[in-house]
Amino acid sequence: MSKHDLLEGLVTKTQSGFFWVTTADGVYVSQVRGKLLQERLTTDPVALGDRVKISLVEVLEDDTIRQQGIIEAVAEREHAFARQMPSAEGRRATSLPDREKVIIANPDQVVFVFACANPEPRLKMLDRFLVIAERARIPALICANKTDLVSRREARDLFDLYDAIGYPVFYTSAVDGKGIKKLRKALAGKISALTGPSGTGKSSLLNAMQPGLGLAVKTVSEATTKGRHTTVSSEMFPLEGGGYVADTPGIRAIGLFNIEPSELDGYFTEIRPYVGECQFNDCRHIDEPGCAVRKAVKKGDIWYDRYDSYCRLLEEAEEIFYRC
Ligand SMILES: Nc1nc2c(ncn2[C@@H]2O[C@H](COP(=O)(O)OP(=O)(O)OP(=O)(O)O)[C@@H](O)[C@H]2O)c(=O)[nH]1
Ligand SMILES: [Mg+2]
Numbered sequence: 001m002s003k004h005d006l007l008e009g010l011v012t013k014t015q016s017g018f019f020w021v022t023t024a025d026g027v028y029v030s031q032v033r034g035k036l037l038q039e040r041l042t043t044d045p046v047a048l049g050d051r052v053k054i055s056l057v058e059v060l061e062d063d064t065i066r067q068q069g070i071i072e073a074v075a076e077r078e079h080a081f082a083r084q085m086p087s088a089e090g091r092r093a094t095s096l097p098d099r100e101k102v103i104i105a106n107p108d109q110v111v112f113v114f115a116c117a118n119p120e121p122r123l124k125m126l127d128r129f130l131v132i133a134e135r136a137r138i139p140a141l142i143c144a145n146k147t148d149l150v151s152r153r154e155a156r157d158l159f160d161l162y163d164a165i166g167y168p169v170f171y172t173s174a175v176d177g178k179g180i181k182k183l184r185k186a187l188a189g190k191i192s193a194l195t196g197p198s199g200t201g202k203s204s205l206l207n208a209m210q211p212g213l214g215l216a217v218k219t220v221s222e223a224t225t226k227g228r229h230t231t232v233s234s235e236m237f238p239l240e241g242g243g244y245v246a247d248t249p250g251i252r253a254i255g256l257f258n259i260e261p262s263e264l265d266g267y268f269t270e271i272r273p274y275v276g277e278c279q280f281n282d283c284r285h286i287d288e289p290g291c292a293v294r295k296a297v298k299k300g301d302i303w304y305d306r307y308d309s310y311c312r313l314l315e316e317a318e319e320i321f322y323r324c
């Protein structure tokens with residue numbers, strides 16, 4: 001390879017500013033060319049799942065010369081699963097643009113992993129994840145893990161609704177192996193990311209699905225250490241049946257990025273069909289007369305908790321939208 005040739009590759013792991021780029025030539029740990037960092041201010045310049053071009057430089061490390069990559073170019077993303085950068089509040093004060101944090105670029109689907117118990121499932125958070133997936137047009141699956149800790153009835157009461165509105169729900173246990181085969185089948189041949197709150201069992205599920213990965217999971221003693229995330233890097237693993245699955249660090253809070261309040265109703269799959277029947281075409285479905293959505297909620301055709309999520313997210317989206 002001449003000095004000016006660039007190697008094409010896929011970002012298969014990211015950790016604290018370093019990117020593992022898998023090329024036909026092998027894997028190169030890479031950093032990002034400063035110019036790229038300055039050009040892309042509203043998103044992560046490089047993220048897991050990005051297709052990139054790298055140049056190679058030689059670095060001396062412990063008396064041996066090693067080749068390291070410099071990411072020179074990033075292909076345009078088809079789509080990305082991203083959330084608002086957690087520090088957005090502080091950023092507003094400094095007038096820097098809002099910024100998204102990309103969990104994975106170009107996935108075929110995302111899997112939201114929640115536990116039936118321990119930690120208690122926060123379905124309001126799941127609804128946020130779903131809105132973001134809908135907006136990004138990324139198919140979403142739900143994994144209700146730790147079914148061994150609750151009765152079948154309890155698990156179903158929590159998650160069956162999501163199945164009814166069109167999201168495939170997988171009831172799993174990384175402990176007794178329930179549902180693992182089905183999940184593996186749903187991931188085969190595709191690029192997927194597991195995401196969700198910390199401690200729900202994302203890494204454990206991957207270990208159960210593909211023994212030999214040996215991903216670190218929280219041990220009993222670590223479980224008592226407050227606020228600790230076990231997985232600190234994002235990494236994609238090739239699946240035995242083809243495709244890749246990514247393990248990502250647990251998420252504490254997921255902020256909406258760039259959502260227009262008037263579009264929010266379209267991101268709730270079961271609310272969407274009623275929107276056209278409201279008396280006013282700019283109906284927010286809060287207190288307007290002739291609202292078909294509220295009528296459907298009253299009749300029980302739209303689940304109240306989901307409507308409640310809509311109302312809360314609308315408030316949040318309006319606040320961000322009309323802030324300036
Ligand atoms: N009872 C039960 N415990 C589980 C199950 N899956 C995972 N656990 C336990 O839950 C804890 C957290 O599991 P992890 O796999 O580290 O969770 P994670 O989602 O990867 O967490 P982060 O990496 O912090 O995001 C560990 O103690 C696991 O042993 C399950 O299906 N049932
Ligand atoms: Mg983990």
Ligand SMILES: [Zn+2]
Nearest residue numbers: 278283285291
């Ligand atoms: Zn309405």
